[in-house]
Every structure is written in structure tokens, then in C-alpha cells.
Amino acid sequence: MTLGFTTIYWRDMIRFVRFKTLLVSSLLQPALWLAFFGIAMSSSFDTLMAGMPVPPGAHSVGYLTFMGAGIIAMTTLFTSLFGGIVILFDKNWGLMREILASPMNRNHIIFGIGLSGVTKSFIQAVIIMVFGILIGAAFFAGFSPVEIIVGVAGVLAFVGMFALGFLFLSAAIAISMESPEGLQGVTTLLTMPIFFASNALYPIDAFPEILKILSVYNPMTLLITGIRYFVIGPDFIALGKHYQYTQSDILTSYLGLMLFTAFMFGLAWWRFKKAVVT
Template identity: 30%
Template sequence: MSAAPAAPPAESAERSYPAPELGLLLVPPKARTGWRVVPARVVAMCTVELQKLRHDRTELYTRAIQPALWLLIFGETFTRLKAIPTGGTPYLDYLAPGIIAQSAMFIAIFYGIMIIWERDSGVLTKLLVTPTPRAALVTGKAFAAGVKAVIQAAVVVVLAAVLGVGMTANPLRLLGVAVAVVLGSAFFSCLSMTIAGIVLTRDRLMGIGQAITMPLFFGSNALYPVDLMPGWLQAVSRANPLSYQVDALRGLLIGTPSHLALDFGVLALATVAGITAASALLGRLAR
């Protein structure tokens, strides 16, 4: 009767199975499938965009100057003049949410310049040949603009608090503020990318961006109540997504009467429409 075969040495058995910490180096991770693909690609694109802040933070510092000047000069002056009726709310308190929306819009409205630069450098063409859906590319960039705007909004909130503006400290309300800022910035960045897909050059986009930012700002309720506007401008304000963003921020931060369900609904629909339009024109930009 023959003896049973000897068991393989423990050392060789250990070599046949890689250590857990080396597993990802030897075995590729399982590919995401189904509904998980698009969210993963959106997060990846957003992360790539935000990585740029690690190398150059001057954009955030320089963009903080303009809202600071609005609050310090315009806000303080008109508070003393009492020229704009705000229903018993101090004008500086009334103005601060509008300046948050303004600074977020100014960050996002020129976002198309970056995508034109990516086209010129060949990056956009490489992104479009990957399996990533175009909507995921646009959404990632849009929400990266929103995160940058939230950082800018935090700077304005701190400055407004130093100036004595009475803002809420409720965490849920501040979370709502962040959501409103992200949605508004996502829409305006998609608007910029849509314009980029139409005009195709940085010079034209710069001209159009400068031409529409002030009308969007002054045609909203950021500086004064809608009731003070002439009839035609009130109609413009009601069609302006910035007005709904300001209304939401004002209601959340200082507790003025607002229509939060309508405001967030309009911002969400505008963002979806912006992503759809920018995605449709992304291929034209890359030709």
C-alpha cells in the first residue's frame, strides 16, 4: 500500500496567493457596471478638476476681492443711505446672499474658457474617446465649479459675519446654502460650456461672458427687491435662475420669506437643461 502524497510545502502555498495588500497590484479591480458607471465617472472628473486647486490657489484668493469690495463699499454705503426699502431688514444683511450668488456666478460663467483650452491642448479629444459618457464629463466639470463656488461662498459668509450680518448657524440651513450654490454654479458653468460649443474660441466667449454677467446680476433680486423693478425687468428677473438662487440663499441665511421648493426646483431643472445642452455641443467643440 503506497503512502499518501506529501502535502506541498507551506512556503509554496503562500507564494501561490498574493498578500492582501498586493492584490490590487496583481489583480485588476472589478469594472463597474450598470448604474454605477456614470456616478463614478462624474466623481472622477470632478476630482480631476479640483486637483488643480492644489497647484494654484491664487484664483480663490483673487476672486475673494470683488465680493469683499461689494460688501465693504456698496453694502456699507447703501446701508447708511437707506435708499432701498428691504422690509425692515438691514441692507447689508439683504445684500450678503446676493453677493454670494454673484461671486459663484462669476466663477462659473467663464468655465467654458477652460474647456476651450482643453480642446486646444488636445485633452478634450482624449477624454471624448474614453468610455466616459459626455454627460458625465460635463456634469463632473459643472459640479467642480460648484465646489469652488462653495469655497468662495464660505469666504463671503465669514466676511459678512465680521461686518455684523445676522446669519443663521443652523447646520441644515447651511447645507441647503451649499446645495443652492452648487446647483446655481453648475447651471452657469454649463451655460458657459454651451456658449463655448457655439462660439468655439476663447475671445468670443470672453466677450459674450462679459456681456451677459452684468445683465444677469442686475436683472435679478440680488441688489434690490423685484417689486422696485419696472414691469419688463420683473419679467426678466422671473426668468433668471440667479433670482431663484438668491431667493433661496436669502431665506436660508437670514430668514426672509422665500419659496424654497420652487427655488430648488427651478435650479435643479435649469442644471439638468444646462448639462443636456452642453453635452450635445461637446462633440462640436472637439472637431
């Protein structure tokens, strides 16, 4: 029974590949964000910032590079929060009964859905990194080949952990909900504060105190910190702010994400244990 989650994973990936529109749109969407929002915003911001002094020796990055990391995070957030919807459809179409009446441990449903969601997020993250570089984001600029490999691995490690956490949350919501509209409502409600109360598009230092506290502990901020560290480096200036990350900052962020994900797994496990689908 230990590999039951691979069965759920297998089926979800069949669906992912088979629904061509879903596949194409999920791959295109992050690229479009980066292309339109990224280029539009960076041309304005970079003009504004052009006159600002850069301390000697500091490495300054353009807005596109800065927010590119945010777009990776945003895409991961959206994809993961909606990743549980397959559970809701399965439930409403009666397919979940086959699974729940089988001897497979229910945790494997959670893990299977988590794993397929993480796969999708990995694909998207790689697409954004490649596409970002193509349109001029300075990802991995000045990195050696080994540093690039470490950088990509680091990004995927952060993206994977974060995606897993939100997929568990999504699964927990989906198994508790009756309608896709309800799930859509709740996830939309969640994305707004998670996305904007983070350092995805701007620094959080100028936030009012309460918002700042929320932002610091926001898993989204933890993820973006990790991504920036791995794609830009530990020391850079963006939007006139000097960012310096130490290795322990990054480790702390990752531990924070692990804690969040563990907590979300607990939530999903509890909801699935209670779930009655007849």
C-alpha cells in the same frame, strides 16, 4: 465607467489648488465686493431708510445683510459662468483630444466640470457668509444652532443647483467656441442682465412690467430668494419692503432652479455630442 467624472473633477481641482493666484483671487474677490461695495452702499441706504417706520413685530434688516445674499449669488454666477473656460483651453491646447478619444462617456466631462465648479462655489459662499458676519451682516441672527446648520445647508443646496446650471451653460458655450475672447464676450453679455434684472441689490417690485416678469423667472432671483430665506428668515423688512416667504415659495424657487439646470444639462449634452475636436 460610472465614476469617470471624478477623474475630470480630480484634475480640475489640482489646477484650482495649483494656480495660487487664481485660488487667492477667487477667494478674495467676493470678500472685497462685500467689504467695499457692501459697506459703501449700506451706509448710504441705511441712513436713507433710518426714518422709515417699521411695522410692529416685523424684523428689519440692514442693507449689508440684504445685499450679502446678493453677493453670494453674484459670486456664484461669475464663478460658474467662467467655470467652463477650462474646456476651451483644453480644446485649444489639444488636451481635449486625449479625453474625447478615450472610452469615457462625454457626459462625464460635463459632470466633472460641474462638480468642481460647485465645489469652488461652496468654498466662496462659506467665505462670504463668514466674512459677512465679521463685518456686521446679520446672517443667521437669532437662529438656534440647529437652525444655523439647516440654514447653511439650505444656502449650499441653492448655490449648488444654481452653479451647476450655469456651469453646464458655460461648458456648452466653451465647447462651441473657438477663442477665450469669444467666451469672455458672451459671458460678460450674459452676466449683465442676469445680475441686474434680479433682486440681488434692490427689490424688483418697482421695475417696469416687462423687466419685472424677466426678473421673477430669472434663476438669479430664485437663488437669492432661497439664500435670503435661509440666512435671514421667512419674514423681514429691508429697504422699506416687507418680505414674506412661505415654504412653498422656497420649494417653487428650488424646483425652478432644478428645471433650469436640467435644461442647461440638455444644452451641454447636445453641444458635446456634436463637438468635433481634432
